[in-house]
Amino acid sequence: MARFTLPRDIYHGKGALEALKTFEGKRAIICTGGGSMKRGGFLQKVEDYLKEAGMEIELFEGIEPDPSVETVMRGAEVMQKFQPDWIIAIGGGSPIDAAKAMWIKYEYPDTTFEDMCKVFGLPKLRTKAKFCAISSTSGTATEVTAFSIITDYQKGIKYPIADFEITPDVAIVDPELAHTMPKKLVAHTGMDAMTHAIEAYVSTANCAYTDPLAIHAIEMIMNTLVKSYNEDMEARDAMHDAQCLAGMAFSNALLGIVHSMAHKTGAAFADLGAHIIHGAANAMYLPKVIAFNAKDPVAKKRYGVIADYMHLGGSSDDEKVKLLIEYLRKMNDDLNIPHSINHYGADGLPAEVGFVPEDVFLERLHDIAANAILDACTGSNPRQPSQEEMEKLLKCCYYDTEVDF
Ligand SMILES: NC(=O)c1ccc[n+]([C@@H]2O[C@H](COP(=O)([O-])OP(=O)(O)OC[C@H]3O[C@@H](n4cnc5c(N)ncnc54)[C@H](O)[C@@H]3O)[C@@H](O)[C@H]2O)c1
Ligand SMILES: [Zn+2]
Numbered sequence: 001m002a003r004f005t006l007p008r009d010i011y012h013g014k015g016a017l018e019a020l021k022t023f024e025g026k027r028a029i030i031c032t033g034g035g036s037m038k039r040g041g042f043l044q045k046v047e048d049y050l051k052e053a054g055m056e057i058e059l060f061e062g063i064e065p066d067p068s069v070e071t072v073m074r075g076a077e078v079m080q081k082f083q084p085d086w087i088i089a090i091g092g093g094s095p096i097d098a099a100k101a102m103w104i105k106y107e108y109p110d111t112t113f114e115d116m117c118k119v120f121g122l123p124k125l126r127t128k129a130k131f132c133a134i135s136s137t138s139g140t141a142t143e144v145t146a147f148s149i150i151t152d153y154q155k156g157i158k159y160p161i162a163d164f165e166i167t168p169d170v171a172i173v174d175p176e177l178a179h180t181m182p183k184k185l186v187a188h189t190g191m192d193a194m195t196h197a198i199e200a201y202v203s204t205a206n207c208a209y210t211d212p213l214a215i216h217a218i219e220m221i222m223n224t225l226v227k228s229y230n231e232d233m234e235a236r237d238a239m240h241d242a243q244c245l246a247g248m249a250f251s252n253a254l255l256g257i258v259h260s261m262a263h264k265t266g267a268a269f270a271d272l273g274a275h276i277i278h279g280a281a282n283a284m285y286l287p288k289v290i291a292f293n294a295k296d297p298v299a300k301k302r303y304g305v306i307a308d309y310m311h312l313g314g315s316s317d318d319e320k321v322k323l324l325i326e327y328l329r330k331m332n333d334d335l336n337i338p339h340s341i342n343h344y345g346a347d348g349l350p351a352e353v354g355f356v357p358e359d360v361f362l363e364r365l366h367d368i369a370a371n372a373i374l375d376a377c378t379g380s381n382p383r384q385p386s387q388e389e390m391e392k393l394l395k396c397c398y399y400d401t402e403v404d405f
Helices: 016-022 042-052 069-082 093-107 175-180 183-202 211-229 233-253 257-266 278-293 297-309 317-334 358-374 387-399
Strands: 009-012 027-032 056-060 086-091 130-135 147-152 157-162 170-173
Touching (some): 069 093, 130 175, 183 211, 183 278, 183 297, 183 317, 278 387
Parallel strands (some): 027 056, 027 086
């Protein structure tokens, strides 16, 4: 038996934020990040609309990018005191993900972070509150997904929490929120969305319900991401929808090892002063993983179908896979994203010398590969890598060398 789960309501299009006026409840907590939503005036609108709906409001601000276990626990304490019946998370993937995990802890105060990370092992939520997610970046689609990514900074590892229980009740996909994104954020989150759609399409859990969403998202992202990066606001509006479609696909079809590798390298070098930003990591690793997965005949065929939808040409599946890889690498160039970790600067832009030195990378390679294999996204990848293969793959991502195994 398979399951296909989405939020009960998805409000989309300009002005969708106003849907908040129709919410019913007594107390709403608004969870948000470092200030971009306040600066854009969106936080004030959310407060006004919820007050118009007759709700008492509490704010939980300052959720950091790649949120920590500690932030989750602090937020849950505030919820415990305020007893909201609505949790409204607004911002990028980080505050929304953090709020999802706070929700679990709020509903079940004895739950530990380890308990939360048991894949599809959460108890029933919604005994205390419902959840509304309002995305301001065009990438993670966490407003519609069954996932939340929380970082354990002691271990330097990002853990996915995965369960349909944390699929929000309501998603608001209002493109105006995405207009204030700086170019680098557009690039990184957009390639995150492209990776979601492609990984969902070739995942072993793909199905007739997820395929149309994934393939249409790929086409839309191909047609709008670079334009959106170059400040075409109509294209940016379309990207906000496209990333959500990709999210609907991957929340139900799951992902693959591009994400496993991005999760396990993301914070692995945080002690050197930077993260490998999620979307940028995906953008760099995706072409390498496609070459690796294409050794699986079913996956190769599916990449061929993607290439056909993208009108890339090619007369055999091998050729189509090659053209797809070339196309994605060109997108990275157009979006000013590096091709490999050794050229990934601390600011997320291409650099002559990246922030991760070769010796540190090689020293940590064994553990990163082992953790990536254990990541919740590995199980649905079309080809299961051995420890040796994962190390080789990660090396190709470090040096930008060809994947021929
Ligand atoms: N839950 C999921 O299904 C899922 C999927 C993929 C990634 N993730 C996780 O999501 C996180 C990344 O989220 P993200 O890429 O959305 O970025 P983010 O939430 O980390 O935000 C990055 C920065 O952009 C700023 N920002 C956000 N929206 C803005 C706007 N409209 N205008 C100007 N600035 C804005 C934020 O203040 C922040 O400084 C990672 O932790 C990643 O692992 C989750
Ligand atoms: Zn992602």
